[in-house]
Amino acid sequence: MQLGLYRTTLAAALLSSVFRGKMMNRGFKSRADGNSVNSKNNLTDDERGPPQLWSTSKAGYEEEFPPLSASVTNMPKSKRRTRIDLGTHCEPKSEKVVDDIGKLQVEASTSISHQVQDDARLPTSFGKKHSPSSSRNPRLRQTYREHGEEKRRSTFSQGTAIDEPFDVCISTSFGKKRSPSSSRNPRLRQTYHEHGEEKRRLTYSQGTAIDEPFDICISEAREFNPLTSSVNEKNRAMWVPKVRPAEEIEQYKINIEKTSNIEDSVGQTGQVLRPGMVLFKNYIPLSEQVKIVNRCRELGCGPGGFYRPGYDDGAKLRLYMMCLGLDWNPQTKKYGERRHHDNVCPPDIPHEFTSLVSRVLDDSHTLIKRDFKMENVEDVLPAMSPDLCIVNFYTTNGRLGLHQDRDESQESIRKGLPVVSISIGDSAEFLYGDQRDVDEAKPVSLESGDVLVFGGDSRLIFHGVKTNIPSTAPRALVEATKLRPGRLNLTFRKY
Numbered sequence: 001m002q003l004g005l006y007r008t009t010l011a012a013a014l015l016s017s018v019f020r021g022k023m024m025n026r027g028f029k030s031r032a033d034g035n036s037v038n039s040k041n042n043l044t045d046d047e048r049g050p051p052q053l054w055s056t057s058k059a060g061y062e063e064e065f066p067p068l069s070a071s072v073t074n075m076p077k078s079k080r081r082t083r084i085d086l087g088t089h090c091e092p093k094s095e096k097v098v099d100d101i102g103k104l105q106v107e108a109s110t111s112i113s114h115q116v117q118d119d120a121r122l123p124t125s126f127g128k129k130h131s132p133s134s135s136r137n138p139r140l141r142q143t144y145r146e147h148g149e150e151k152r153r154s155t156f157s158q159g160t161a162i163d164e165p166f167d168v169c170i171s172t173s174f175g176k177k178r179s180p181s182s183s184r185n186p187r188l189r190q191t192y193h194e195h196g197e198e199k200r201r202l203t204y205s206q207g208t209a210i211d212e213p214f215d216i217c218i219s220e221a222r223e224f225n226p227l228t229s230s231v232n233e234k235n236r237a238m239w240v241p242k243v244r245p246a247e248e249i250e251q252y253k254i255n256i257e258k259t260s261n262i263e264d265s266v267g268q269t270g271q272v273l274r275p276g277m278v279l280f281k282n283y284i285p286l287s288e289q290v291k292i293v294n295r296c297r298e299l300g301c302g303p304g305g306f307y308r309p310g311y312d313d314g315a316k317l318r319l320y321m322m323c324l325g326l327d328w329n330p331q332t333k334k335y336g337e338r339r340h341h342d343n344v345c346p347p348d349i350p351h352e353f354t355s356l357v358s359r360v361l362d363d364s365h366t367l368i369k370r371d372f373k374m375e376n377v378e379d380v381l382p383a384m385s386p387d388l389c390i391v392n393f394y395t396t397n398g399r400l401g402l403h404q405d406r407d408e409s410q411e412s413i414r415k416g417l418p419v420v421s422i423s424i425g426d427s428a429e430f431l432y433g434d435q436r437d438v439d440e441a442k443p444v445s446l447e448s449g450d451v452l453v454f455g456g457d458s459r460l461i462f463h464g465v466k467t468n469i470p471s472t473a474p475r476a477l478v479e480a481t482k483l484r485p486g487r488l489n490l491t492f493r494k495y
């Protein structure tokens with residue numbers, strides 16, 4: 001009996017020690033996991049190593065991670081995104097636009113099932129504005145999901161449509177793939193936040209994953225210093241010296257001087273490519289290009305600034321985008337007053353941009369009148385006063401497939417109200433044609449300071465950017481602005 005009791009006690013002690021050991025292992029393991037999650041967030045760019053690429057499910061897109069911009073952290077706090085920024089009201093747009101957009105959204109939400117067949121990328125939130133609370137409240141989100149189709153449900157279960165798609169370009173995990181499970185698992189996400197700054201936590205609480213906007217310029221702090229730079233940084237710095245030779249800059253200056261006689265300069269720099277389509281070479285003086293870059297940088301680093309649009313399946317556009325005036329959502333292809341992913345209103349179009357557009361259109365009319373001896377030039381190219389602008393920044397391997405700009409109002413398209421496109425920075429090979437056919441499309445080089453207008457009968461031409469030509473930005477522009485290697489393009493339109 002005693003022996004039996006002794007055996008039982010011994011067995012219990014043994015079992016308990018094994019069990020304790022297991023528990024300790026588990027405890028240790030969970031601490032180790034926690035550390036590994038947190039320590040990654042504390043790494044510098046160099047420690048993380050070169051940016052990682054990962055494949056996306058959509059062919060033709062490729063991930064690219066430019067360097068984390070130290071300049072963002074160097075920027076005055078007032079220019080950075082804050083909770084207050086995110087919660088601001090939009091200035092009311094003209095009543096008509098608001099009204100049209102409202103209708104558009106109703107249409108969009110009622111036609112969702114057809115649209116889903118057309119485009120498998122559309123999220124459940126297609127065409128609807130999320131109330132910020134519904135996007136933050138998991139219960140409401142689920143209710144929303146319960147009404148979706150299975151396919152859309154699975155899209156949501158990837159944690160994308162509301163929470164995730166845009167974080168990789170600018171977050172603390174910049175240049176590094178965040179484990180999908182950590183971004184989907186609320187607990188891990190919270191662990192991540194607990195180690196972030198207050199600002200980042202606030203940004204997340206808005207239901208987005210965007211920490212900071214993308215800076216199109218490289219700050220002084222990132223300039224090449226051979227004594228301290230890593231190989232990565234040296235590579236980046238090498239982009240800057242190989243830019244246009246000084247003679248070309250001189251040519252710019254000569255062209256600027258010639259602008260004293262508008263008709264002459266329009267004749268020299270402008271050509272009508274086809275009815276309603278006008279190209280002006282070297283139209284924008286270098287000093288004005290500098291101002292445009294600086295303005296875009298300033299706006300682009302603030303609320304509603306540059307971000308990298310993505311799709312629910314994880315694919316990303318090969319460019320950074322900022323909208324002015326109205327937001328355009330590349331996924332739903334709709335305009336709205338607030339950005340879908342963070343509920344922020346886009347900044348207004350600066351008035352100096354608007355006056356540049358009206359100068360371009362006046363000069364286009366002068367050119368058409370002169371070349372075609374016509375009186376009513378607006379029949380060929382209607383006048384337009386922009387209420388929105390899409391600003392794209394293409395890094396060196398950026399491009400844009402052939403497409404039509406047809407998401408503006410039916411009235412705008414029907415009247416052929418022109419798109420005015422301004423290029424700054426590296427040159428691009430631009431294609432245009434009547435069909436979505438790269439082989440049939442005509443190429444035209446768009447260089448820094450060039451302006452392209454397409455309206456009237458050319459309003460719905462197919463167009464796209466085949467390639468950027470690296471290191472072709474004017475040296476003086478790069479020196480004055482520290483513009484990153486790449487190309488800035490602004491397209492002004494009327495909704």
Ligand SMILES: O=C(O)CCC(=O)C(=O)O
Nearest residue numbers: 390392405421465489491
């Ligand atoms: O970058 C360009 O030149 C064209 C941009 C464009 O077509 C667009 O934003 O719709």
Ligand SMILES: [Fe+2]
Nearest residue numbers: 403404405463
């Ligand atoms: Fe376009």
